[in-house]
Amino acid sequence: MIRQTKLLPRHSFLTLTLSSLLLVGSITFGALPAQAKDLIIHNARIVTMEDHLQTSYQAMSVVDGRIEKLGSDAEILALKKKKTKVIDCHGKLVLPGLHDSHTHLAEGALEMTQLRLNDCRNLAELIEKTKDYIKTHAELKEIVGHGIALPAVAEAPLTCTDLDKLSNKPILLYSEDGHSLWVNSKILNRIDKNQLQEKIKEKLAGTLADGSASGNLQEEAMELAESFIKGPSRRHFAAVLKQAVENANSLGITSIQDAHVRDNVLRAYYDLARRKDLNLRVEAALATRPDMDAGDLLKLQAKSYNYTCGNLRARSAKIFLDGVIETGTAALIKPYDDNQENLGRTNLDQLKLNRLVLELVSRHFQVHIHAIGEGAVRMALDSFEPLSEISKSEDLRNMIAHLELVDEHELPRFHKLGVIANIQPYWAFRDPYVTKLTVPKLGQLRTERIYPFASLSSSGARLAAGSDWTVSTMNPFKAMQVAMTRQAVDETPQAPLNPKEALTLEEILSAYTTGGAYANHLDKVCGTLSPGKYADFIVLDQDITKLPPNQIGQTKVLETYLEGKRVFPLDSK
Structure with missing residues (x-):
């Protein structure tokens, strides 16, 4: 899932300011090139996990x-050598570095330098902020914005007509969940008319009253x-x-899995890794695309090999299986409450999904599947099942991310198949996405079943946790608090969202330490302090x-x- 805002507490974001290993197969996660001096920390409470x-x-x-x-102060200080650096922690808690197992760090870093619309509460505010941005950034040849909250445009939709009044430059604005965007006519008129009409028929492109395209596009x-x-x-x-890496470090994050890496993102990570500036372990x-052929898969393998460098490893592959509940594109087992003919949609049918997963597993890729609805979760598990033995023998550690709805019959399959449950804990509270958009789509009863974290854990699923930044x-630590309280962090809390979960x-x-290390094939070198x-x-x-x-x-x-x-x-240098 590619969502966030000051307005909605789920999406409070970290503002970035720009100032101008383990063997898996034959791939090695490299150590930091600049080796640290010998070190002793003492007068601490070190929880090893x-x-x-x-x-x-x-x-x-x-x-x-x-x-x-590890030991007592006396035991460890006795090991001090002449050049050992000694740090007094003054009784503070020391933990293993944290793992964000599903983030979009590189794309998010870029977003923070562009138009941010997260705090816009309605269409009028959105238009005004975009207008001001265009005025103060006259040098830009194209306007790219991010963070439109779906509740902000639920009653008064944004259209190309609104954007055409602002500029004749290309304008492209993303929703905060990354599953919708809006463009002006400058871009709309460049799109192949037949392709656009096909997406209108598939209800992935919005229309105006006269039937023409509105400039709103969803999913593919x-x-x-x-x-x-x-x-x-x-x-x-x-x-x-x-700069984004430094901000991740400031939050205690030492390892991530970037969950949708296109070529430009991969090059950015590689450029830092080869310059020895990548102070994160990155998977x-x-x-991937639904229609990948043998040539595409060969290129994917070549990228994995050619770009693995230092702290960068590229042995995972991402599949977007369905959409999101708020737009009715997440794949469900039973119809949406507001449209009894709609079960949502998937980007691949079961046969194509099975084939793609088979091709990736046979090439020794860990498969990372986006699945929001319980229908998509079932499909993902079905695609993994016939490959469970080879996945285990090759130690691939496949995973399903988001898991907003999971049918109770599917819960034990995670443990049985060795599939990691990659959860985004910060989403599990009653924000406007839940109260204004999810409840009308699912009804109150189904809404009370969303984000079944405790059910997954008690059924034996291995949990890994991620932020999906910049979505949230x-x-x-804010995410940990929500996981434990099922309530908002920064506002007067409402009733917990399904507190039994x-x-x-x-x-x-554990999901942020040992679980994350396992998900990134790092459990033999980090995740615990051993x-x-x-x-x-x-x-x-x-x-x-x-x-x-x-208070966490x-x-x-x-x-x-x-x-x-x-x-x-x-x-400081």
């Missing part, structure tokens, strides 16, 4: 970027317009990505293991280390 929250130590020694030993219809936007230079993309889930906040701190912290593993760890300003759940979202990261090297805050 080896047995969840049960074991803690006072001190830890690090040699050549790897953990040497968006590709008809995106090709007319030039996009950033390679150098600019790498520069904004570097790139390469973008990148801050993992709340997770414990142990469950959600001797021999990389010294990827964070120091927090408060002990979240001793806080009530509704206030947590700040004081320091972040990757292989014993401090990456937040960065040392």
Whole structure:
């Protein structure tokens, strides 16, 4: 899913300001090139996550970027050598570095330099902000914006007529969930008329009262317009990505899976990795298409091989299976309440999905599937089932992301098939997306079943957690609070959303540490603070293991280390 806003607490976002390994097959996740000095941290409460929250130590020694030993202050300080750097943590909590298992870090970095519309509450505000942006950015040849909240345009829709009044430059504005966009006539008139009419028939392109295209495109219809936007230079993309990496580090994140990596995104990561500026472990889930042939798959393999470098690995492949509930494009088992003829849609039928998954698995790709509705979740599991033995023997660790609705009969299949449940915990509360858009689509009873995190966990599913940034906040501590309370973080909380699906701190912290490391094939080198593993760890300003759940979202990261090297805050040069 590619959603976020100051208006809607689900989508509070981290503002970015620009200032001008494990062997899997034959691929190695490289170590940081600049090796850290030997290090001792002491006077700390170090929770290792080896047995969840049960074991803690006072001190830890690090040699050549790897953990040497954990123990008491006296034991570890006795290991100090002449050049060992010693850090007093003043009693603070130390945890393993956190893993964001589903994010769009590179694309999000670029979005933050463009028009942001997340705080617009209605059509009038949206038009006014776009108008002001065009006026103050007269040098731009094209206008690209992000973050339109679907509730903001639910009653008064945005059309190309509105955008045509603002500029004759190409204008393309995305919804905050990334599943819809709006364009002006400058772009609309460039689209092949036959292709556009086909998408209108498929209800993936909106129309005006006279039947002509409105400029609103959804799902794969968006590709008809995106090709007319030039996009950033390679150098600019790498520069904004570097800033996003630093912001991820500031939130305690040391590893990610970027969940939809196209060629320009892959090049940006590669440029940082080969310059030794990628202070994150990155698994790139390469973008796929429903119609990929043998030549396309060969190119995908070549990209995986050619771009794996340093902390960048590209052995995952992303499939968008369905859409989103709010627009009626998520694939359900029973019809939508507001349209008894609509079961949603999928981008591939079962046969094509099975074939694509088979081709990817046979090429040793981990498969990462977007599935929102329970119909899509069932299809994804069905595609994995005949390949479960080979997936396990090849240690591929396939996953399904989002999982807004999961039929109760499908829950045990995650454990049985070894499929990771990749959840986005920050979505699980009653925001306007739920109250204004989801309830009318699903009805109250089905809405009370969304985001079944506890049911997945109790059925034996392995959980990994991700932000889907910029769809929602990148801050993992806010997401942990929502996972435990099923309520908003920054507002007066409403009634919890299906509170029986709340997770414990142990469950959600495991999803961000051991679960995320497993999802990224990093569990042998990080995810816990254990001797021999990389010294990827964070120091927090408060002990979240001793806080009530509704205070965890206030947590700040004081320091972040990757292989014993401090990456937040960065040392001044």
